[in-house]
Amino acid sequence: MFDAVTLLALALLVAAVVASVVPGVPAGLLALAGIYAEFLYGDGMALWLLASFTVVGVLALVVDLFGGAIAGRARGTSNQTTLLAAVAGLVLFFVVGPLGVLLGMFGTVFVLELRRDDRTVEQSLENALWATGGMLASGVAVFLLVASMLAGYAVFVLWLG
Template sequence: MIDAVSILALALLVLAVVASGVPGVPAGLLALAGVYVEYLFGSGGMTLWLLFSFTVVGMLAVVVDLFGGAVAARGRGASTQTSLLAGGAGLVLFFVAGPIGVVVGMFAAVFALELRREDRSVEEAWDNGLWATAGMLASGVAVFLLVASILIGYLVFVLWFGNGL
């Protein structure tokens, strides 16, 4: 039988999976909130080892979500300053133009900032903008897979084998 705490934890985990597709929403933190709600207030179906495993995966999702695009841009040769400013521009544009604003904003910010550098050609700035944007999108896929694995683990190990279902 599923209790109210398990329903809340499950709702937070499902919300985390959905939020992984929305830039700027901390899907990893939502997943961790669901896991900790179950652990702290649930009926005891979650072991400490399982909590630790979920926490590691959730923290990895947070790190990938925060730094995925910047790492891709930096790996391609963009400056750290460019990567940080592009992330900030993407976050601001999320509130102005939604998810499309993040994608366009990330590309435009990296392109413009890299173009201002003396040693960058238009082609290099364009490539860096594409790499940063692709990295951000790829990190979104990685975050989705990470939080989905927490959801599946919760369903299987806590609700199914923990006799919640």
């Protein structure tokens, strides 16, 4: 039915979909690992299909790493604030769980932006909401990207291949 390479690739792709909702786990890399395992050791995947999966996987990785920062930066949040917020979210993840990521991101951006001389409470609140919303939106985007890789693998490699 399925060989070991196919099972490994499927396991990595499913793990990527699950990891897309877990902060700090590179879902794009997991998905790419599954695709490349199939390409290198499987029954033969077309080069165009590998290239397509690679583009989607790299996009998922970029969105995962920089989505929240890009959204915060679009509202004027500094790079330093964004970096500190990401660290605070990661630390609070281990203390409070997934809610800690949201609280860490929001609270850090709000407090650090409020400390800037040119920021009002409303501006700081708005920047914190944008950064946190961007992080959530990037999580949804990563989920959709790696889920599309799983679906593409199922269709083009398992069913049609």
